[in-house]
Amino acid sequence: MAVETSQSVAKAAGARSARGRGHRTDNTPGSPGPGRLRRALSTHWYAWSMVAPVVAVIGVIIGYPLVRGVYLSLTDANEANVERTIGINHIPATYEFVGLENYKAVLTDNVFWDRLGWTVVWTVSCVALSFTLGLVLATMLNRKIKGRTFYRMALILPWAVPAFVSVFTWRLLFNERSGLFNKLLAGGGIDAISWLNDPTWAKVSVIAVNVWLGVPFMLVAMLGGLQSIPGELYEAAEMDGATAWQRFRHITLPGLRPVSGTVILLSSIWTFNMFPVIFLLTRGGPGDATEILVTYAYKLSFVVSPRDFAGSAAWGVLILALLSLFAVAYRRALRKQGDMW
Amino acid sequence: MRRGIAATALVAALGLTTAACGGGGDNQGGTDSSGELSGTVTFWDTSNEAEKATYQSLAEGFTKLHPKVKVKYVNVPFGEANAKFKNAAGGNSGAPDVMRTEVAWVADFASLGYLAPLDGTRAIENQGDWLPQAAASTKFDDKTYAVPQVIDTMALFYNKKMLKDAGAEVPTTLEALKDASAKVSKKWPGKSGLYLRGDDPYWFLSFLYGEGGDMVDAKGKKITIDDPSGVRAYKTIKDLVDSKAAITDASDGWNNMQNAFKSGKVAMMLNGPWAIADSRSGAEFKDPKNLGIAPVPAGSAGQGSPQGGWNLSVYAGSKNLDASYEFAKYMSSAKVQQTTTEKLSLLPTRLSVYTKPSVSGNEMVQFFKPAVDKAVERPWIPQGNALFEPIRLQMANVLGGKTTPEKAAQETGDAYRKMLKDYK
Incomplete structure (x- = not known):
């Protein structure tokens, strides 16, 4: 929910500033009179003053940490050599600039490639499954059936529950000894499954939970997309004798493309960095079986001792670089297909 | 939703920071x-x-x-x-x-x-x-x-009544422990002898010391976890779980262990005095005398438990x-x-x-x-606590069948070498 709000707010702000600037260029060439100029300036000033808080906030909460993180990733900073103040004692920083050493160490370490491999599997399967499920459910709900509102509400429910609450609930359900799932299996005479203790089952479990959490977003987005497809197209297709599958394949899917392109990109980025599900469900375990890149970066800066700030920052920068690359490549691919966004 | 959470967390973090800053004042004294x-x-x-x-x-x-x-x-x-x-x-x-x-x-x-x-x-x-x-x-x-x-230090906590009903002696060695477990499982199918903490490396130490090993030799500045004793310790925990003498979990170990022991689903566990008060609150120990305590069963090199x-x-x-x-x-x-x-x-x-x-x-x-x-004294070095994380990882890998005990010991040693630069 919050996502959509923040998106639309960002868009509105952008639109306003664009309009402000457009106003000026439209008006100034005609008559450069002082009254007009002042008016243009005041419009301009107004637009910027509206944007200023956003710029300031983004600068403080994103810009500074980002620059600092990139800088730290080029040093050998850890818990024992950073600047710290303990009461009246001040211990100055003693870490040094080491250039690209950290990146070299990370990229030549198998740990990074192992984690990257699993992170990609995790992202692709989560996005693919939740997209497919969301699309199927949206198609099913996009018609007049009894109790449609009820179904829609029920399917959006996972969204209304805070993620950590649902993840903890799932953890209880998965518990090998006292969880509901194994009790049900035992009732059916099936051996208990080590949901979170067996590396493969743990991977299945975390994906299942994340899909459960991700489906409502897909569902809502897809429903919106479906409702924007003109009904005449379906009528015309029906007249021409197109089967249900043909209508879905040639009208629904192309009609959904602008929406699906965006939600797949967003969902991929979120899933790639989905810390809470992994951390709260398995803590990256058993062993490191479900550890994705962000949870490992967390481990470096909060669990190991002394805390490896530089190494963790290097992981963070690499994650950012990977996601940026992905976003750019994905946009290119979409643009080639003729979508604009 | 997700960004909503991040924003909430940020606001909460800022709030906490300011609260903490504000709270500093009343400490004067x-x-x-x-x-x-x-x-x-x-x-x-x-x-x-x-x-x-x-x-x-x-x-x-x-x-x-x-x-x-x-x-x-x-x-x-x-x-x-x-x-x-x-x-x-x-x-x-x-x-x-x-x-x-x-x-x-x-x-x-x-x-x-x-x-x-x-x-x-x-x-x-x-x-x-x-x-x-x-x-x-x-x-x-x-x-x-x-x-x-x-x-x-740690000890073997056991359910006196369960061991007696199963006809098992209180085990003093790991071999005897497996026998006792087998008797418990035979008497009550579905129940197990021992709960083994698979998610907490502290519980691994007793098995390591029992094989005559240690994590590091702080005096000799030597890493000893990848010695044959370390391999044997990893083999021991794997064998206990594979032979069904013990059950384990890769997460939620403390709660699962206490629940299983207090409700009589397992007859034994390794634990320390900190678990006495909690164990006695369980249904099986309404009579506190039912809770038995014995030394940690000995490994091939003797009996040992961490201090x-x-x-x-x-x-x-x-x-x-x-x-x-x-x-x-x-x-x-x-x-x-x-x-x-x-x-x-x-x-x-x-x-x-x-x-x-x-x-x-x-x-x-x-x-x-x-x-x-x-009890065996641990090395009191700054990295003492950090030594556990590599063991935690390898325990899960061994118990999950992802690596062999040999490889687990070797990788634990490699992780230690990264941490302790001046150790051999």
């Missing part, structure tokens, strides 16, 4: 002209659910001796305490004045400059009364950074050092230790306390005191 202590002492206690009520009332009892000092008691779960203290102390905001510190944390915190040295302060009272093993964990670089409060415990340390940045020293002294005093033994069966760190009848007559103390005397 010290001694007034008459030498009376005043101000607030914030105490972070790490005792578990079953123990915390006792600790809270003891900590608040400090105000009876020093009416002008206010004690702010905060219970911080053991699993989070280390990280939370490092965040607060490193960020210079929100750290407590006094903290109940696990023995392996003292050198770690002290090496980072977070702890106040206590030599020559009022925190130390009658140092000759301290058990020598407990005193060792308070030192770093020849200075004392903590006062000992509780000492412990652990809790110290009290004072934050170097405390604004009220005098009262904090006094509070640490009070919490480690003979009287407080006697109470924790009487109420919780925890082992005191002062020799004089063991002479008290209520302490020497406690059957848990009678068992654990000789066990503590024989």
Whole structure:
């Protein structure tokens, strides 16, 4: 929910500033009179003053940490050599600039490639499954059936529950000894499954939970997309004798493309960095079986001792670089297909 | 939704930071002209659910001796305490004045400059009364950074009735343990002999020591986990689980273990005195006599279990050092230790306390005191606590069948070599 709000707010702000600037260029060439100029300036000033808080906030909460993180990733900073103040004692920083050493160490370490491999599997399967499920459910709900509102509400429910609450609930359900799932299996005479203790089952479990959490977003987005497809197209297709599958394949899917392109990109980025599900469900375990890149970066800066700030920052920068690359490549691919966004 | 969470977390974090900054002010205090202590002492206690009520009332009892000092008691779960203290102390905001510190944390915190040295302060009272093993964990670089409060080691906890009904003897070796487990599973299909903590490396130490191994040799500056003894220890835990002598989990181990033991789903577990109070609250132990305690079953090289415990340390940045020293002294005093033994069966760190009848007559103390005397001391080095993480990872890999014991031992050793640069 919050996502959509923040998106639309960002868009509105952008639109306003664009309009402000457009106003000026439209008006100034005609008559450069002082009254007009002042008016243009005041419009301009107004637009910027509206944007200023956003710029300031983004600068403080994103810009500074980002620059600092990139800088730290080029040093050998850890818990024992950073600047710290303990009461009246001040211990100055003693870490040094080491250039690209950290990146070299990370990229030549198998740990990074192992984690990257699993992170990609995790992202692709989560996005693919939740997209497919969301699309199927949206198609099913996009018609007049009894109790449609009820179904829609029920399917959006996972969204209304805070993620950590649902993840903890799932953890209880998965518990090998006292969880509901194994009790049900035992009732059916099936051996208990080590949901979170067996590396493969743990991977299945975390994906299942994340899909459960991700489906409502897909569902809502897809429903919106479906409702924007003109009904005449379906009528015309029906007249021409197109089967249900043909209508879905040639009208629904192309009609959904602008929406699906965006939600797949967003969902991929979120899933790639989905810390809470992994951390709260398995803590990256058993062993490191479900550890994705962000949870490992967390481990470096909060669990190991002394805390490896530089190494963790290097992981963070690499994650950012990977996601940026992905976003750019994905946009290119979409643009080639003729979508604009 | 997701960004909503991030934003909420950020707002909450900012709120906490400002609250912490704002809260710093009321710590001012010290001694007034008459030498009376005043101000607030914030105490972070790490005792578990079953123990915390006792600790809270003891900590608040400090105000009876020093009416002008206010004690702010905060219970911080053991699993989070280390990280939370490092965040607060490193960020210079929100750290407590006094903290109940696990023995392996003292050198770690002290090496980072977070702890106040206590030599020559009022925190130390009658140092000759301290058990020598407990005193060792308070030192770093020849200075004392903590006062000992509780000492412990591990033992085999068993359900007397279950073992008897299954016709099993209390096992003294790992072989006997497997036999006893088999008898339990035979008598009650679906039940198991032993619960093995697969998610906490501290529980691995008994098996490692039982094979004659250790994590590192701190004196000889040598990494010993990848010796044949380390391989055998990994083999032992794998064998116990594979042969169905033990059940295990890769997460939620503490709760699963306590629930299984208290409800009679398993007959045995390895545990320490900190689990006595909680275990006795279970249905199987309504009669406290049903809870049996025996030494950890011996491995191929003999019997061994780690020495652990809790110290009290004072934050170097405390604004009220005098009262904090006094509070640490009070919490480690003979009287407080006697109470924790009487109420919780925890082992005191002062020799004089063991002479008290209520302490020497406690059957848990009678068992654990000789066990503590024989317990294996861990290396008290700053990295002592960090040595556990690689073991935790490899335990899960071995138990999950992802790696062989040989490879697990080798990889643990490699991880240690990254941490301990000057070790062989």
